[in-house]
Structure formats: structure tokens, C-alpha cells
Amino acid sequence: MGIPLAQQAKVAAYVVKQQLAGRKRFPLVLMLEPLFRCNLACAGCGKIDYPDEILNKRLSVEDCLGAAEECGAPVVAIAGGEPLLHKEMPQIVEGLLKQGRIVILCTNALLLEKRMEAYKPHPRFIWDIHLDGDKAQHDWAVSQEGVYDRAVEALKKVRDAGFRTAINCTLFNNADAERTAKFFDDVTAMGVDNIMLSPGYAYERAPDQKHFLNRQATKNLFRDVFRHNTGKGKPKWRMGNSPLFLDFLAGNQSYHCTPWGNPTRNVFGWQRPCYLLGEGYAKSFTELMETTDWDKYGVGNYEKCADCMVHSGFEATAALDAIKRPWKAVTAQLRGPRTEGPMAPEIDLSKQRPAEYVFSAHVQKAMNEMAHEAPRKGAKHGDTAKPVAAAE
Numbered sequence: 554m555g556i557p558l559a560q561q562a563k564v565a566a567y568v569v570k571q572q573l574a575g576r577k578r579f580p581l582v583l584m585l586e587p588l589f590r591c592n593l594a595c596a597g598c599g600k601i602d603y604p605d606e607i608l609n610k611r612l613s614v615e616d617c618l619g620a621a622e623e624c625g626a627p628v629v630a631i632a633g634g635e636p637l638l639h640k641e642m643p644q645i646v647e648g649l650l651k652q653g654r655i656v657i658l659c660t661n662a663l664l665l666e667k668r669m670e671a672y673k674p675h676p677r678f679i680w681d682i683h684l685d686g687d688k689a690q691h692d693w694a695v696s697q698e699g700v701y702d703r704a705v706e707a708l709k710k711v712r713d714a715g716f717r718t719a720i721n722c723t724l725f726n727n728a729d730a731e732r733t734a735k736f737f738d739d740v741t742a743m744g745v746d747n748i749m750l751s752p753g754y755a756y757e758r759a760p761d762q763k764h765f766l767n768r769q770a771t772k773n774l775f776r777d778v779f780r781h782n783t784g785k786g787k788p789k790w791r792m793g794n795s796p797l798f799l800d801f802l803a804g805n806q807s808y809h810c811t812p813w814g815n816p817t818r819n820v821f822g823w824q825r826p827c828y829l830l831g832e833g834y835a836k837s838f839t840e841l842m843e844t845t846d847w848d849k850y851g852v853g854n855y856e857k858c859a860d861c862m863v864h865s866g867f868e869a870t871a872a873l874d875a876i877k878r879p880w881k882a883v884t885a886q887l888r889g890p891r892t893e894g895p896m897a898p899e900i901d902l903s904k905q906r907p908a909e910y911v912f913s914a915h916v917q918k919a920m921n922e923m924a925h926e927a928p929r930k931g932a933k934h935g936d937t938a939k940p941v942a943a944a945e
Contacts, residue, residue, distance in 0.1 A: 556747060556793060557676065560655050567627045568876050578813045578842060580626040581869045584828040586819035587612040587645065591635045593661055595695045597725060597764065599756020600634065603916060606923055608634075610820040614641050618648045620818040623838045630657040630681070630815075632828075637664040643671040650675055657681045659721055663700065665707035674715040681749060682708050684720040686728060687736045694725065705743070712744055719747045719793050725764040728774060734781030737790050747793030751864045752802070754829045767860045768899065772804030776892045779803055788889040794864060796885035798871035802862060804896035806871070810851045810861065814869020816841060821919060826850040828865040830857060832911055853900040856908040 564581065571579040590608045591601050601608070612620075621629055629649050636642050637660050649656045659681045672678070685694035688701040712718045720740050724733065737748055752775075755765035766774065779799070782788050792799060801808050812827035822834035823841040830850070835841035851866075852858050858866075875882035 560677065563655065564627050564872070565876055568873065578847075580624050580814060580816050581872060582628040582630055582815045582865075583621055583624045583626040584815050584817040584865060585612075585617055585620060585629055585631045586633055586817060587617055587631065587636060587639050587642070589634045589820065590638050591633060591661075592638065592663055593635070593695050593697060593700070597694065597723075597753050597756070599754075602912075604920065607820065607916065607919055610923075611639055611641075612818070612820060614644045614648060617645045617818075618652065620838070621649055621652055621654060624816060624818070626654075626816075628655045628657065630659060632659045635661055635664070637668050642668075646672060646678065650677060653677075657719070659683065661695065661700065662704035662707040665704075666710055669707075669711050669714065669716075672716070674717070676717070679717040679719050679746065680708075680711050681719045681721045684708075684736075684740065685723050685725075686733060687739070690728065690732065690736070693727075694723070708745070709743065717746045718744075719749055720745055721749045721751075723751050723753045724766070724774060724778075725753050726766045726770055726774075727764055728778075730774060730777030731781065733778050737778075737782070741790055745791070747791045749793040749864070750799070750802070751794075752862050754861055754863045756829070765860070768862060771802065771860075771862050772896060775799075775802040775890070776804065779890045780892045782889055787887070795868060795871045795875055796882050796890075797875050798864060798868050800885045800890045801867055801871055803890035803892060805891050806874075807897040807900065808867050808870045808874070809853075809900070810858070810866035811869040811873070812847065812850055812866060813842060813845075814873075815865045821915070829861065829863060831915060832909065834915070849906070853902055854905055856905050859902055859905060 568581070586600075588608075588611045589601055589603055591598075594601065631642075631645070636658060639645070642658075646656055646658060655677045656675075657679050661683045665680070665682070682704055683695075684701065684704055685691045691701040691704070692698050708718055708720070722736075740748065752766045752771045753764070782790050797806060800806050810827075815828055816838065817824040817828040818838075821831070822836055823838055824831050825833035825835065825841065825845050826847065827850070833845075835844065849855060850858060852861065
């Protein structure tokens with residue numbers, strides 16, 4: 554495993570505490586999106602399709618630290634957009650570490666060399682660099698040439714500066730198993746602490762809709778990739794995902810998602826129901842947990858969820874299963890995901906409700922609220938309110 558034992562123990566102790574307290578639903582990872590603005594426009598991304606007025610909005614340091622306290626999750630994954638566009642990101646990271654959180658800062662690394670001196674190495678802080686395969690595959694995925702080379706150069710510099718590093722790799726249906734395995738060999742040789750792996754989610758507003766994987770294709774692809782993960786009789790790649798989640802990707806576990814395990818806080822509020830679907834927003838974490846109709850979502854319940862096998866939905870399920878049945882996790886860790894034999898039964902989709910398309914309504918609601926915000930302090934009479942923009 555690429556996850557330090559101390560951090561595994563911290564999360565496990567938190568889970569046991571929640572279970573002893575009798576809590577049915579509780580978060581494991583806060584998905585924090587302080588902004589949607591990005592310096593790339595990836596064809597498979599559904600996170601940046603907003604008017605400039607929304608892309609210019611930022612969560613403040615106080616908003617971010619308050620969300621972590623309100624939620625209480627031991628891990629905070631900071632995503633976006635591109636977090637390094639937020640000029641107060643060093644203060645946000647520092648504040649979260651002071652709270653005792655494990656902090657994962659996701660970045661495309663284009664600004665990393667310029668920004669890295671504002672951060673200090675810490676055992677609970679890791680740079681999670683977006684790399685979706687080798688040079689050709691990654692530059693295709695981010696719709697821009699030269700990004701892979703810049704990201705790898707930045708990765709090496711922060712690694713040499715003493716930071717923990719990871720790569721965040723999303724696979725699409727044009728991924729080749731042998732090339733992907735060779736890429737994992739290469740980043741392992743670079744000295745990355747772990748590889749975080751996930752299939753792409755079919756964002757309804759992503760420009761490219763033809764390269765998303767369905768569930769069967771996901772399982773076949775990951776089995777093919779994992780067949781290459783053997784060195785001296787044991788797995789050779791340091792993975793940042795839990796062993797049972799990887800086993801799930803290979804089709805060996807019939808998991809339902811746990812959307813409340815990775816709640817999302819962004820510029821709209823607390824997103825319902827999960828990081829991938831924005832179908833409503835709550836003003837507080839308590840409101841999110843208590844008023845969301847969780848049974849409306851998930852594989853078998855909702856058409857938009859049918860092909861989802863993404864870490865933000867299923868990693869929490871796998872982690873809870875590992876704590877409940879530790880022998881399963883140990884077995885999966887020692888042997889790696891099973892790549893032969895029958896797959897676990899699939900979830901029945903015959904009773905799922907049809908998709909609802911509500912993006913435009915939420916954008917319009919946000920724009921209306923912004924138009925009625927009080928004028929900023931010091932504005933002259935007649936000035937219109939503008940969102941606070943903590944960016945370069």
C-alpha cells in the first residue's frame with residue numbers, strides 16, 4: 554500500500570468511533586472545491602461549464618476550514634477546477650493540517666513549480682498530480698500538448714524537495730492495458746508514493762461523451778491492467794486506493810455506492826448527492842445529511858449512476874467493508890485484485906428512475922442569488938456586487 558500505516562490507523566479509528574456512536578451515515582473524505590476555474594479545458598471534464606461570474610467565485614479560507622470542522626472527515630481532498638489558481642491555498646492547506654486532517658491537494662501541476670515554495674513538506678500532506686497515462690494518452694485526455702512533460706518535471710521537483718507525491722489517473726475506453734501498466738511502472742520508478750486510480754465518470758456536460766467506460770468495459774480493462782501488476786510474486790505498484798476498491802474495479806465485489814462517504818463542499822454549498830452529481834445544494838452539512846433522499850441515487854436507483862464505479866462513490870464502501878472484514882482486505886492486499894474467474898453479480902438496473910437534467914436551473918438560481926447580493930464594502934452608490942475572487 555502507498556498509504557502510510559499511521560494514516561490508515563487514523564481513518565480506521567475514526568470509523569470505529571462513528572460506529573460505536575451508532576451513526577449509520579458519516580463522511581470519510583471531504584471533497585473540497587474552493588473554485589471551479591481551471592487553466593485547462595479537458596474534453597472529459599464536467600466541472601468547468603459555468604458562466605464567468607460563477608467561475609470567478611472562491612471559497613474563503615474561513616469557508617474551507619469551517620467546512621472541514623462542520624463535516625469532521627479525517628481526510629480532505631482539495632479539487633476544483635485548479636486549486637493552485639486560488640491565491641489563499643497555502644493558508645487553506647496549513648489550516649487543515651493544524652486541524653489534524655490528512656490533506657490531498659489535487660493539481661494538474663502547470664503552476665506547481667511556481668507555487669511549491671509556499672508549502673512545506675508534512676507527513677499528512679500529499680501532492681496528487683493529475684496524470685491520465687503516458688505522454689500521448691495524458692495530453693489527449695487534457696486536450697493540450699506538452700502538459701505531461703510539465704507535470705512530470707513538477708512532480709520530480711516536489712518529490713526532490715521532500716514532499717509526498719501521488720498521481721491521480723483516470724482511465725477512459727481508449728486506454729490500452731499494456732501501455733497503462735508500463736506507465737505505472739514508469740511513475741513507480743519516479744518514486745511516487747502512490748497511484749490513485751479510477752474510471753472516468755460520464756459527466757452529462759463533458760464535451761467528449763464517446764470515451765466513457767460502461768461497467769463491463771471498466772471491469773475488463775482493469776483486469777487487463779492488473780494482470781501486469783506482479784513483481785517477485787507480489788504487487789509492484791504502490792496504490793493509493795484501498796485493496797477492496799481495486800478488487801471492485803476488477804469485477805470481484807458487488808458494491809453499492811456510499812455517496813455521503815465523500816461529501817462535497819463548493820461555491821454553491823453542500824452538493825447533493827455526491828461529488829459527481831450536482832442535483833441540489835444544502836446550506837449546511839447537517840442539512841445535507843438529514844434532508845437528502847439518499848435512496849433516490851446509486852447504481853440500480855438512478856439512470857445517471859448506472860455506469861459509475863468511481864472512487865468518490867465506492868472507495869468509502871470498500872473502506873467500510875475492509876474494517877468490517879479485515880481478512881478480505883488483507884487477502885486482496887497480498888495477492889492484488891483477482892484477474893481470472895467469474896465476476897461478482899451485477900446490480901439490477903431494471904427499476905432505476907430516469908435521469909433528470911437540472912444543471913441549467915441550478916446555474917440560473919446561483920446567478921439570481923449573485924445578482925441580489927449586497928454591494929461589497931466600500932462600493933460606491935450604483936455599483937453592482939461582485940464575487941470575491943482570491944486568484945492570481
